[in-house]
Amino acid sequence: MEEDAVVRTTAAYDGIAPVFAERNERPGEPFLAFRGRFAAALPPGPVADLGCGPGRDATWFRGRGLRALGVDRSAGMARVAADRGVPVVLGDLRRPPLAPGSLAGLWSVAALLHVPAADTGPTLRAWAAALRPGGVLGLSTSAGDGEGWEFQGHGTELVRYYVHRTPDALLAALDAAGFEVTEHGLSTGHRTWLSVLAVRREV
Template sequence: MTDHTATTRDTYDAIAPAYARRWRSAPPQIAAEADRLVALLPSGARIADIGCGPGHHTCLLRDRGFEVTGFDLSREMLAADAVPGLVQADMRALPLARAAVDAVWCVAALLHVPRPEVPMALGEFARVVRPGGPLVLSLAEGDGDGWEPVPYAPDLRRWYVQHRLAPLTAQLATAGFTVTGHTRWSTHRDWLMVRARRV
């Protein structure tokens, strides 16, 4: 584990209760993506929510009839809202068998993975999802990477990596995914939501 990853994990451990309170309600763009999966997958489909934090999106997807397991590196984030069925794990080495899930959901989490290690994470996503299975991936759009202070805990910092669609599409293709669509929106940062399918 790199220093970037360990420091970011420690930050999330420290801010877990505050984070869980602040982000309990999903933005409409995220709820719309969850609704889109309802049209793509049968009820009971298995989804891995990777970088799940306190499990808000895990619950969002479960409410739509899916069987969802959340994975996150921060133990305190996993405990923050006492959501059952969450597992501590590194997205670069997921404790899942090959083709174990029907879809992968990774929203605002891969952006913390140092750029040289992104192919490793994408390779894990491809390994654990069945052929034809969808991937929902949300990242910060832009250039560069670096440390950012937490707005409500400015003494703490997180590592952020920004991505552009074209190079990310190429990385996904190398991992075994075909990009099927994308959307953009802006809040305190510019967001890129990429939809892909396992080849």
């Protein structure tokens, strides 16, 4: 069931990539402020956007002189991001194809919410491994409880699988994976978002 959820969700994103890119180009002010705080907290070095989708945020980072690349499982999304000039690697964000300790920053927005709950711990440990000690994580995901299929809302009958996490559960998982949380908060749009800034602990 877990792998089927990932495979079907990836296929759904392949089918809606151009429409998704157009509809998500203008995020709200709370998100923009959060993204700015992440960028301001970064030490020098490369940044990876995991689950980069059409490359909106990676494009913004690159426009500010950051060495940002994207990682996405959806070939359709990766093509849109590459067309915008973002270097993109096809890969599963649960096991990102990134060298250990290679990143100054790791950004992931609206992507962990598609990772099966059972994979939360291993995924966050893999993210921590890709960061240098002192590297910064910027994460925004769906807040709540439970998981299941949801219709796209993009004029199709395709569905995506969503996993909602409570703040307490996610913060505990981040701590166990080696992160020190420096900021977290909730904001509400079409769903409730839990946004977290964290630093990989020194080892």
